[in-house]
Amino acid sequence: MKKNFDEGKALKQILHSQKPDGSFGSIVNTYYVLPVLGRKSLVNISSSHCKPAVVDENDAIKDFMNQVGEKWHIHISLWIGNDRTVERTLALKVPANSSFYRVMEFAAIVDDKYKFEYSMRNRKPFIYSISGLQDDPENGVFWFLFTSIHEMKKELRPTTKSPADIIQGTSSTWYSGTNAARGTNNIAKYTNI
Numbered sequence: 620m621k622k623n624f625d626e627g628k629a630l631k632q633i634l635h636s637q638k639p640d641g642s643f644g645s646i647v648n649t650y651y652v653l654p655v656l657g658r659k660s661l662v663n664i665s666s667s668h669c670k671p672a673v674v675d676e677n678d679a680i681k682d683f684m685n686q687v688g689e690k691w692h693i694h695i696s697l698w699i700g701n702d703r704t705v706e707r708t709l710a711l712k713v714p715a716n717s718s719f720y721r722v723m724e725f726a727a728i729v730d731d732k733y734k735f736e737y738s739m740r741n742r743k744p745f746i747y748s749i750s751g752l753q754d755d756p757e758n759g760v761f762w763f764l765f766t767s768i769h770e771m772k773k774e775l776r777p778t779t780k781s782p783a784d785i786i787q788g789t790s791s792t793w794y795s796g797t798n799a800a801r802g803t804n805n806i807a808k809y810t811n812i
Contacts, residue, residue, distance in 0.1 A: 743781035
């Protein structure tokens, strides 16, 4: 039996039918053509896995801050110790509807004192260290997340949400690292003004 198939001509014919937008006429046609162009079958493609894209955190933050549209003016404050031995406040302009986590990331780039560490639970970040002060279960020190609906009333409610799930609006968000035995209180506060 004579081999009558010319692979080169077949590929040229397929590429000749490609549209200016890169498709091959329809989603279905493109779906079937792409594996052929890669010299693979659909079975090969279904068993291969793409590597996740590597995203530089600093580039992601720059993109976040350069978004067009409405901006919120916020203050993010850090108070360490009962006598506020370290006290810092940043005034930032962030895209509207930014999560508390995104604001924390931006503040950490602007000022090292705002650097924080987190662990991932259910694909969400949960903070365990702010400004080098880590949760310390042996000494009863933990960072807890609180929200306040009415800034003037100073009524804080603890929340179990991730900071990535908290969008400000007109409320405040607080991280409080407390140790009742020592009476120390460390606070990171974010207020939309």
